[in-house]
Amino acid sequence: MEEKVYADLIEKLKQKDIRGFIQEIKDKNEMDIAEFLTELPDDKITIVFRMLPKEIAAEVFACLDIEKQEKIITSITDKEIEYIIEELYVDDAVDMLEELPANVVKKVMRNAKSDTRKLINQFLTYPENSAGSIMTAEFVDLKKNMTVRESFERIRKIGEDKETIYTCYVTAADRKLEGVVTVKELLLSPYETVIEQLMDKNLIFAHTTDDQEDVIELFSKYDLLSIPVVDKEDRLVGIITVDDIMDVMEQEATEDFEKMAAITPSEKPYLKTGVFTLAKNRVIWLMLLMISATFTGDILMRFEEAFSVVPLLVALMPMLTDTGGNAGSQSSTMIIRGMAVGDIEIRDIFKVVWKELRVSLIVGFILAIVNFLRVIIMYPESTAVAFVVSISLFATVILAKTIGCTLPMLTKACRLDPAIMASPIITTVVDACALTIYFSIAVAVLHL
C-alpha cells in the first residue's frame, strides 16, 4: 500500500471516521490490509481488525503473522472466533494451530463446528513436510456423469469458498479420484458434453505421506496450478495449490542454505527468532567441526620440525587450505544444488567425477602457476618453497574437487540429506588432506 493511502487511513481512524475508513479499506488487497494492521500499535490491532467488514476479516486474518493472530484470537469473542475458523481454509487454520500455545488452541477448537474440528484434527496428524501437512480441503469435486452445464451450476453454487475452482476433481461414489477437468476445458466445450469425455484420466497426484519436495518437483515438471492429494486407499482428501507450493519452495531453499552453512534450520524468519534459539542452532555444528579440526592439529604437530626450520611454510598455509576449501565447496555446492533441483541423479556419479577431475586439472594448473609466480616475486630466495606450495596447491585442488563432488552424492546414496556435505565439512576434510600433502612434499623436496 502506498504511503499516502496509509497516512489517509490513519487520519480517518484518528478522526473516528469509521464509515470513511471502511469505505476506503474494503477494496484493498487483503495482504495490504494485513500489512496495515501489522504497522499499528499493538493495542489498536484488535480494535481496527473488528472494524473490518465480515467478508474480508477472515482473509486478512490468514495473512497476519502468528503473533498478531494470537493477539486477536485472545481478545475477540467466541462468536467471532467461530466465524473466522469456519471461514479460514483448513491449511491456514492448521498452520496457525500448530504454532499457537495449547490454551489458545483449545479456545479456538471449542468454537469450531464439529465437522471443521474433525477435519482440522485429521489434518493436524499428517507428518511435518508431508503433502498432507500442506494440503487444504476446499476443492470442487464433480461426478463423471455430469454435463458441462451441471458442472458450471455446481461451481457457481460451491465455488465461492474453494481455494481454486480452475481445476475440478472428478470422484467416484467411494471418493476415489477418477479424473481432473479444468475450467478452461469446460468453457471451451458445449454445455451438453459429459464430463467423462472431457476429463483427463492421466492423473498426476500426490499421496498424503509424500515428501513436500517431491510435490514441488511435480509442480515444476508439469506446470500445475494445483495437485490432488489421495490417501492410502486412493481417496481424494485434499489439494495443494501453487501459491502454497511457492512458499514451500522458498522455505526448502532457505533450509538448504542454512544446512549448507552448518546451521540447524529453523522455521521462523531471522528477526523473529530468539537469540538463544539462534545460538543453539549454530553452536552444535560449530563445536562438531571445531573438534574435527583436532585431526588437522595432530597432523601439523607431526611436522613441527619442518615449519620451525622454514617459517614461510606456515605463512603459506592459510592460502593453501582456504583455496582447497573454496575449490571443494564450489564442487559440493553445484552437486548439492543440482541434486536438489533434479538435474543430477546418483547414477550420474561417474560422469560427475570425470567432469570434476578435468575441471580441477585446468583450475589447479592455472592457480599453481599464478601462485608460483606470486611466491617467487614476494620471496625471491625461496624458489624451492614456491615449488612445494604450488605442487601441493595443484594436488589439493584436484583432491578437494573430487571430495567435494563425491561426498554429497554418497550421502544422498545413503538416504541422508546431501546438504550437510557442504562448505563447512568439506573445508575441514580438505584441510587435513591438504596439509598432509603439503608437509609431506615439503619434507621430501626440502630434505627437512
Next chain:
Amino acid sequence: MEEKVYADLIEKLKQKDIRGFIQEIKDKNEMDIAEFLTELPDDKITIVFRMLPKEIAAEVFACLDIEKQEKIITSITDKEIEYIIEELYVDDAVDMLEELPANVVKKVMRNAKSDTRKLINQFLTYPENSAGSIMTAEFVDLKKNMTVRESFERIRKIGEDKETIYTCYVTAADRKLEGVVTVKELLLSPYETVIEQLMDKNLIFAHTTDDQEDVIELFSKYDLLSIPVVDKEDRLVGIITVDDIMDVMEQEATEDFEKMAAITPSEKPYLKTGVFTLAKNRVIWLMLLMISATFTGDILMRFEEAFSVVPLLVALMPMLTDTGGNAGSQSSTMIIRGMAVGDIEIRDIFKVVWKELRVSLIVGFILAIVNFLRVIIMYPESTAVAFVVSISLFATVILAKTIGCTLPMLTKACRLDPAIMASPIITTVVDACALTIYFSIAVAVLHL
C-alpha cells in the same frame, strides 16, 4: 511415464504400428512425451516427432531441451517450422531463439509470419532478467463495457491459444491497463453484469524493465496466478504466469547458491555445461581469493619468531581459522538469505548487529570453554597456550559474526549483490583478523 508404458511405445515403434503408437501417445502429458523423445537415439527423434498429432507437436516441442529443439528445427520442412513457431507461446519461442545458433535463428524467423516475427523481435530486446524477458503475449483482454456473457463469448473464441484464461485483463482503447477480472468472478456473477462493476482496479503489475526478482516478490506476496506487464506508457504488453515464475525462482536460488560458493553463475544445468565453462566460472574467484590470502601470509611472517618457539600455536591455527570462517559464514548466510526473501531490510542493520553480538557472545563462550578443556587434556603442559587460543577463539567468533552480518548488508546498501559476501570472502577476511588477534595475544601472554 511408467516403464511399462515406455516399453510399450517402443515396441509399437519397432513393429511400425504407427496408428497404435499415436493412439497411445496422444493422451499422454506433453512433458512425458518430451521425456520419451529425449530418451530415443538421436537419429530417431525427428522421425518420431513428426509422427505426433499436429495439435500436440508444438506443446511437446516447447518441453524439449535446446539441443533437441535445434536437432528437430534443422531437419524439418519450412512449413513444419512455420506451424511450430506460430503455435509456440512467444516466451517459449524467445527462450529458444536466444539459445539457437544464428543460422538456425534465421531459418526460424524466415518462416514466421510477419506479425509473429515483429512480436518476437520486440520481446528479444528486453534486457536479461527483466520482467519483459520472461513475459508472454498470449493473454485474454476484455473491455470494461462488456457484459459477463460477452466476456465468456470472447474467452471461448480466443481462449484456446492463451497461456492463461483465468485472469483476464481489461484495457482501454489506447491499450492502457484499466483492471483485472478473474474467471471465478465471472462465473459467480449474473450474465448481464458489466465488467466495469466486477473488475479489480487495485492493479498489481510489473513494468517490462523491472527485475525478475521483484516480480517473484509480488507473486509470493499476493499469491498471484499471473501478473500483467506494462510498458513505459502503461500499455499492457504481456503477462507472466506462475509456472514461469516458479522456474525463475528456482533459477534465482541456484544463482545465489553459486555466487555464495564463489562461482560465476551459469544458466545451463551442470551436466550440460562444458568443462572449460565450468573451469572459467570457478577459477576467477578462486584466484582472487588466493591472492587475497597473501595478506594473511604477510601477517603470519611478522610472527615468525612466535611460532618457531611454540609450534603448538601453528597446530591450533586451522581450528581457529576454520571455526572463525564457519561462524562468520553462518551469519552471512542467514542475512543474505533473509534479505533475498525480503525478511530483512537494510534499515534492520542495528537490530541485526545487536542480535548477532548476543548470539556470538553465547556461542563464542561455549566454544572457548570446550576448546580450553580439549587443549589442556591433549597437551597438559600447555595451559598458557590453551588460554591464548581460547581467548582468541572467543574474540574471533564475535568478530566473525559481526563481519558476517555487516558485510552483506553494506554490500546491499551499495546496491551490489550481497550474495558475493558469503562464506569464501568472509573466510578470507576472518582468517586475517583471527590470526592477528591470535598471535598478538600469544606474544603478549607468552612473552615471545
